[in-house]
Amino acid sequence: MDKCRGSSGILIIGAGLSGIVAATRLLQNNFKNVQILEAEDRIGGRIHTIPFADNVIDVGAQWCHGMQRNCVYEMVKDQDILHPTGDYYSTMKMVRSNKELVPHEVGSTMHDIVAGSMPSGPHPVVGSSGTHLAENFWRRIEAELPHVDRTLAREALDSFAKHESSIVGADNLFEVSVREHIEYHDCDGDKLLHWGTKGFQRFIRLLMNVGEDQPEDLGLLAGHVHLGKKVTRIELARPRKVILRCEDGDYFEADHVICTVSLGVLQEQHEKMFIPPLPPAKVNAIRSLNLGTVNKLFLEFEQQPLPDDWVGFYCFWLEQDLKELRKTEYSWLEGITGCHKTTCQPRLLMAWVGGSHGRHMETLSDEKVLEGLQWLFRKFLTFEVPAPKRFLRSKWFTNPNFRGSYSLRTTKADEHDTGPWDLETPVTGPDGHLGLLFAGEASSRNYFSTVHGAVEAGFREADRLIGLYSSCGPNS
Numbered sequence: 001m002d003k004c005r006g007s008s009g010i011l012i013i014g015a016g017l018s019g020i021v022a023a024t025r026l027l028q029n030n031f032k033n034v035q036i037l038e039a040e041d042r043i044g045g046r047i048h049t050i051p052f053a054d055n056v057i058d059v060g061a062q063w064c065h066g067m068q069r070n071c072v073y074e075m076v077k078d079q080d081i082l083h084p085t086g087d088y089y090s091t092m093k094m095v096r097s098n099k100e101l102v103p104h105e106v107g108s109t110m111h112d113i114v115a116g117s118m119p120s121g122p123h124p125v126v127g128s129s130g131t132h133l134a135e136n137f138w139r140r141i142e143a144e145l146p147h148v149d150r151t152l153a154r155e156a157l158d159s160f161a162k163h164e165s166s167i168v169g170a171d172n173l174f175e176v177s178v179r180e181h182i183e184y185h186d187c188d189g190d191k192l193l194h195w196g197t198k199g200f201q202r203f204i205r206l207l208m209n210v211g212e213d214q215p216e217d218l219g220l221l222a223g224h225v226h227l228g229k230k231v232t233r234i235e236l237a238r239p240r241k242v243i244l245r246c247e248d249g250d251y252f253e254a255d256h257v258i259c260t261v262s263l264g265v266l267q268e269q270h271e272k273m274f275i276p277p278l279p280p281a282k283v284n285a286i287r288s289l290n291l292g293t294v295n296k297l298f299l300e301f302e303q304q305p306l307p308d309d310w311v312g313f314y315c316f317w318l319e320q321d322l323k324e325l326r327k328t329e330y331s332w333l334e335g336i337t338g339c340h341k342t343t344c345q346p347r348l349l350m351a352w353v354g355g356s357h358g359r360h361m362e363t364l365s366d367e368k369v370l371e372g373l374q375w376l377f378r379k380f381l382t383f384e385v386p387a388p389k390r391f392l393r394s395k396w397f398t399n400p401n402f403r404g405s406y407s408l409r410t411t412k413a414d415e416h417d418t419g420p421w422d423l424e425t426p427v428t429g430p431d432g433h434l435g436l437l438f439a440g441e442a443s444s445r446n447y448f449s450t451v452h453g454a455v456e457a458g459f460r461e462a463d464r465l466i467g468l469y470s471s472c473g474p475n476s
């Protein structure tokens with residue numbers, strides 16, 4: 001029989017960063033009855049730090065992107081725990097599928113041209129990033145590098161576009177709105193600050209006030225987190241109450257619910273999950289924005305297989321090789337943006353695979369993925385890469401609690417005149433009660449897709465409730 005496991009107060013769905021910061025902020029403001037319901041058997045969501053090789057790896061978020069106006073950086077800047085990654089990606093080798101190394105000077109000039117061809121400034125404000133990039137790139141090649149081999153230039157453009165797609169989380173840049181760069185606010189300063197040998201979970205521990213020697217402790221959140229509680233129904237029907245039903249039959253009552261599940265979960269579940277159905281503007285945003293897939297592949301070796309003076313390499317596919325690849329079972333390798341060493345892990349190689357190829361990779365066995373990677377190494381490199389000692393990869397799309405990696409602004413969202421602001425808008429019950437609030441990275445107007453966006457959104461919704469009760473005190 002169903003059991004009511006709690007009443008009144010505030011329930012937060014999801015113990016990712018948005019849910020964790022919302023809960024800690026509310027508890028620190030004297031809200032006592034705050035509970036988080038989390039479907040997974042761990043906290044952190046798309047931050048997932050696990051032991052691997054010489055210390056830890058981040059299967060999800062890895063870097064703090066920037067310093068100025070970055071709330072994550074602001075919270076830790078006095079503690080000397082964030083470290084610069086350095087000039088990583090711009091020093092990677094560019095290798096063609098016939099094993100030819102692109103001369104550094106030619107490669108970096110083309111890289112600068114292609115990077116400078118991305119939309120910037122307030123114009124243009126219509127169309128896709130892909131169209132804009134291609135037009136600008138060829139115009140600049142004609143003007144600045146008239147004698148460069150056009151075949152090589154095409155390979156450089158494709159490689160950069162793939163890299164950029166994985167940064168914004170898109171299948172390709174033709175689905176990305178040129179407005180992305182206007183609405184997404186870059187935080188100035190180092191974009192690749194990492195957490196040393198502790199990984200991103202160090203930040204979660206700081207938020208919960210947990211020491212280094214208490215790995216299992218939930219600190220401030222002890223007694224406030226229910227793991228393995230998958231919410232299947234959210235009902236706003238009863239006056240001034242919200243009822244949550246879970247997959248295991250438990251149900252909870254609350255005065256307010258903050259929903260932080262990913263855009264992918266909303267896309268898949270919203271029609272069954274919310275009673276009454278969500279307002280049209282929110283459904284429009286859920287259907288028009290996108291949650292892209294970006295996956296990571298980690299290979300641990302006895303010894304680092306790349307030469308000392310290599311950070312990693314980008315794959316430049318010759319047109320004919322690409323045509324042949326697409327006919328084979330290794331076609332998903334087209335989605336590999338590059339392969340490189342990583343900080344604090346001397347024996348590791350890491351590769352990224354995104355978009356539809358990243359989703360396909362998730363359906364393959366570990367053996368098949370490794371076989372493909374070995375094939376790729378043999379295709380591009382003049383030296384041998386031995387079989388790895390250990391292998392691990394993410395599967396963010398397959399996991400029903402995520403259904404992807406991070407959100408992006410699409411051209412479809414432009415056409416449908418919607419964006420994160422429609423995800424952010426709270427939903428009131430029939431009596432006007434502020435019952436259902438939404439956080440999560442995809443609801444952040446200017447920092448969507450990032451951890452600082454998720455944090456900002458969690459604070460935003462906690463502050464909305466703190467503001468609501470500021471005159472009369474919490475109803476809990």
Ligand SMILES: Cc1cc2nc3c(=O)[nH]c(=O)nc-3n(C[C@H](O)[C@H](O)[C@H](O)COP(=O)(O)OP(=O)(O)OC[C@H]3O[C@@H](n4cnc5c(N)ncnc54)[C@H](O)[C@@H]3O)c2cc1C
Binds near residue numbers: 016061231260402440
């Ligand atoms: C591979 C990868 C690399 C990334 N790299 C970076 C990076 O370097 N820097 C950066 O800033 N950002 C990065 N990001 C993005 C960043 O991780 C996310 O934007 C952020 O962590 C999202 O936090 P969130 O709280 O909004 O959502 P989530 O972390 O997804 O939290 C939502 C929680 O809700 C739970 N949930 C879902 N459905 C239910 C349900 N029905 N009932 C109960 N609980 C449910 C989920 O299990 C999850 O724990 C990366 C993401 C990925 C996947």
